[in-house]
Amino acid sequence: MAKTVRIHEFGGTDKLKIEDVEVGEPGPGEVRLRHEAAAVHFAETLVREGIYFLKPELPSALGLEGAGVVEAVGAGVTDFAPGDRAAYRFNLGAHAKARLIPADQLHHLPDNVDAKTAVAATVRGMTAQYLIRQIYQPEPGETVLIHAAAGGMGTLLTQWAKHLGATVIGTVGSPGKVDFVRENGCDHAIDYRAENFAARVMEITEGKGVPVCYDGVGAQVYDGTVECLSPCGFYVNYGHSSGFLPPIDAMVLNQKSLRFTKASLKDYMRDPAVAKAMLAEVFELLAAGVLDPRISAEYALEDIAEAHRAISSRDTTGSIVMMM
Ligand SMILES: NC(=O)c1ccc[n+]([C@@H]2O[C@H](COP(=O)([O-])OP(=O)(O)OC[C@H]3O[C@@H](n4cnc5c(N)ncnc54)[C@H](OP(=O)(O)O)[C@@H]3O)[C@@H](O)[C@H]2O)c1
Known part of the structure; x- marks a missing residue:
């Protein structure tokens, strides 16, 4: 049995149940993983509400990303052995003491990356990688x-953009976060709940606007972002x-020939x-101290x-x- 976070209905936090779930022995191709750490993603609140692109059948376990130690392997598993440290992403069930998971969804953790760092920085780090290295890489x-x-994504994106030599304007939702983002590398910090961020961006860039915006916020910043992008x-x-x-x-x-994705x-x-190479790059930057997920609560x-x-x-x- 393993304590597991599950939902039987979509909705608010009152739908989160902690239940004892039978884990059992791994079947062919499977591994039993004892979790040491799991990510807590904003996206998991959307899964709970039933409005994420990944909408599970109910009841469902929660938690998208976990890391821990292999306890047992099923028939045919050759890449992992009991005692190995491993992690995975995008497989609901991470918010549990232990689980079964197909071995081909796991990857080994390097010795210098602990479980806590792995879950904080793998999905977010790989996301930052494709955003800032594949979609639009800023010039120095x-x-x-x-x-x-x-935020979790914003912290890593800022560190990566600075590493590439960019000047970073970061928005935040409260005055208390201004010092945090400055200390994390932002050259300019704007509290977008107190100030018109588009006007401030135009002021900082002397009317030119920015060539790129990395936006995980959506609705509330859409109009302002369009306004302060350069042609x-x-x-x-x-x-x-x-x-x-x-x-x-x-x-x-079309008004400014903008591109959108x-x-x-x-x-x-x-x-x-490609995924392996992306992950390797993230681990390399973690080891070099360029990336740090800045874990603020456990x-x-x-x-x-x-x-x-x-x-x-x-x-x-x-x-x-x-x-x-
Ligand atoms: N597309 C992908 O591949 C991918 C992968 C990973 C994550 N994501 C997305 O990236 C975003 C950030 O994820 P994260 O886990 O790192 O979360 P996070 O940024 O640590 O937390 C969400 C942040 O969003 C801001 N926010 C603005 N308006 C909000 C509102 N009305 N309600 C709640 N928060 C609001 C808040 O910062 P302020 O108070 O400073 O505004 C909050 O701290 C999420 O939208 C997530 O779904 C996408």
């Missing part, structure tokens, strides 16, 4: 706009923490060789409702994780 000296710069600028949306974007109007984009990691990691499995409330209520900085 270019000014970029990063929304929700104090031919790239609107890179990868999330909608504040609500769904409006339908994209081609004629609005709404991107998902799943599409950028569909080729296993929650016990039993406190999952509190963790969901914290990330939804904009109370967190950096990444938060669950420790088993």
